[in-house]
Amino acid sequence: MNEHQTRLEEVIAKLRANGHRLTPQRMAVLKVLVRDREHLNVEQIYEHVKADFPMTSLATIYKTVNVLKEMGEVMELGFHDDCARFDGNPCPHPHLICINCKKIMDIDIDDLDELPREVARRKGYQIISHRFEFYGICPRCQETSN
Amino acid sequence: MNEHQTRLEEVIAKLRANGHRLTPQRMAVLKVLVRDREHLNVEQIYEHVKADFPMTSLATIYKTVNVLKEMGEVMELGFHDDCARFDGNPCPHPHLICINCKKIMDIDIDDLDELPREVARRKGYQIISHRFEFYGICPRCQETSN
DNA sequence: TTACTAGAGGAAAATGATTATCTATTAGTA
DNA sequence: TACTAATAGATAATCATTTTCCTCTAGTAA
Structure with a gap:
């Protein structure tokens, strides 16, 4: 599942360039969203991150995902009947x-x-x-x- | 603005056929959504209905819109950065x-x-x-x- | 290596859209 | 005209998400 390793590193570089820090929790979010390209909601990302960092807070996932969204490195897909899902590929695609x-x-x-x-x-x-x-x-x- | 008068009457008939009632508040919602085909959120529908019926409650709009959605006569468009909008044409269209x-x-x-x-x-x-x-x-x- | 500091994390309260609840009212029917 | 189940209105509850506030730490510079 190392398909998008390069883009992972690009996003990390951009994160730093924007004055943000790379924390272990953030790294875990980036891996599942940007590298593995799963289309998850915040709760699901939270479960992934907690596997490595059990103390993680849900608020941290929300904050991280919003930072990535504001940087344009992640896309949010909102639904009427469900909570939002996130896509590590920010370019519009079907x-x-x-x-x-x-x-x-x-x-x-x-x-x-x-x-x-x-x-x-x-x-x-x-x-x-x-x-x-x-x-x-x-x-x-x-x-x-x- | 009488473009979709026929469909308005069809929806009213279907409403009755399903054991629902046609109240003045509902009629006002139907007019703005089904007949005038505006793409409004619940708050905006509420404002329209209140113009004729000032005592109307926001909860009534939600209930009406959900009845129409369950009957398949109205389509909901959910957005990430905004509240849901409703479309009086339930067939998918761009x-x-x-x-x-x-x-x-x-x-x-x-x-x-x-x-x-x-x-x-x-x-x-x-x-x-x-x-x-x-x-x-x-x-x-x-x-x-x- | 150490110290510094702004950014980040964690916990919990706040927010805002939507849904559920609980009576009083009323549309549709007999 | 009366009856009754559906609806309206008011408000509390819910749930995803955001904010707050304080502590901690990543990244940097001495």
């Missing part, structure tokens, strides 16, 4: 979400990149970001419900 | 959102309807719904910031 087990995965769809530009042109908006999500039932959950 | 003035408008994009089916085929998911949103700055807000 997601596929199982409404049963709540798993979130990235998907590649080629034609989509052109869309924001077209909307900007047609509507006169200055497009900053976008959000493409598909909600459904993943293969595993389809099986277990039968 | 939105264009100004991050400055928070205005939400519907947009037409032809090619998008095929996408959920393609994702379903490629990933083995049973796609139930989707969400396409573009975030940017509307022409009016671009002017005022200069």
